[in-house]
Amino acid sequence: MNLNEILDMLLSTLQTTGIYNLEWRLLIMWGVGCLFVYLAIAKKYEPLLLLPIGFGIFIVNFPMVPLMGYSHGHPQLLQVFYHYGLEWEVMPCIIFLGLGAMTDFGPLIANPKTLLIGAGTQLGVFITFTGTVLVGFTLKEAASVSIIGGADGPTTIYLTQHLAPQLLGPNALAAYSYMAMVPLIQPPIMRLMTTPEERRIPARQLRHVSKQEKILFPLITVGIIALLVPSVIPLMGMFMLGNLMKESGVVERLTETAQGPLMNIITIFLGLSVGATMQADKFLSWKPLFIFSLGLLDFAVCTIGGILTVKIMNLFLKEKINPLIGSAGVSAVPMAARVSQVEGLKYDKTNHLLMHAIGPNLAGVIGSAAAAGMFIAMFN
């Protein structure tokens, strides 16, 4: 064997490594992936999702890694997760099952008029749709981007996978990033939209909700949603099943599994799969930049929509509602409700808004699912 043959062998060996196939776009994606891992670990921004998403972005952007493609016709590891979990729209629905099993709808049942706040909040979703079409997205893409303002991760993923799967990564990232930033985004808007007197409106004690009412609630809700917006029943049906399991009190083992181990397992696969869709050739374009900008606008208008709805309701109500709970109509549960509580306490140390804000917060989950259903119906 002569020197040339040895060099050839070395070169061909080098060509089978990632180093030989590196390119600048991959380096940028490493940065993006590491940024989200950093935000998850150092800033604690939605770490349960941003950490696996960030790692997913990082790991798929190495050259030649057998993760998101096919080997001899068989799907590779993350491709399997993506195909069965996201393309089949399974994972967002299972996340909703777990969320349902963790949720107490008591505050919403005690004060059902807060459901209207959840509807009013969707203003941002519909306004952002217009803006998104104006900057050149298709109608389906616009619908999937605009739902980000609903601040509901699984709904965003569900709708995007349904209408514009090519935007799944950026949309999910924008939704979860802004959900984590609710305490930064909302307070200035809340202060701008309310007067000091309005912020001091006292919250009266909520009535007691019986167990029977809590058991009936998921059945009534699922019945109404199935009749009016059947396209979101996979999401809402699982959400209400989880809640029925919890409230019935007869399937504790199932409830614990749904809200604990099952939810955790699915969260890992969901995060990784979403991150894995963000390969450099798909992600590095003008669209993600617009998605992040429009997502912020979306969140802001949704917050305004919720507060305005409370103000309009106050024109007709004898017992006024504190408009600070309007911002909780974005469905980032329970973060948005906590923001209402913190802001309320700044103006009256005895005025605890948390339980009152949980009502619109949960209404926001139903409202954003209804908005997603409207969009799906629009294109089906």
Add this chain to the structure above:
Amino acid sequence: MKNSVLFVVILILVFPLYSIAEGFLNVPVIKEGTTIKKTDSRLESTVNLSHDEAVTFYRDALEDYKDIKFREWKDATYIEDDGSRPWHSITISKGTKKQTTVIIVKDNWTWIITTLVLRYIGVFVVLTVLFLGMSISGKIVSGLVKRAEKRNAVST
């Protein structure tokens, strides 16, 4: 040399015009058609083809386009673009056997805004119905629970 340059310039100027003449808003138009009305945003024409033939023509012509939807209505086939193309819809009437009316309409904001407003109202309707359902069931159930509690208190 001058003549060659002139020829190329003329060719560049004329060729796009020739291409556009083939269609309206980038939608292919059936050649044998008679234009009834044409504005910047709408082209209405009749073609000597049956409805099925006209639909087949557009199915073939739009085969490679994504985000196109064919809806079958009672008196027309409605082709809608959900992408970002300059046209919004093509309506092919189900009229007489050998003459079909084809209407191509430009993408319009009236449709987008109207559908958005309706859907926003739709979200309110869904949650209002839920609100009413919960209020009624809440009153009934809490009434029944109170009555049962009273009965229990009396019996004990």
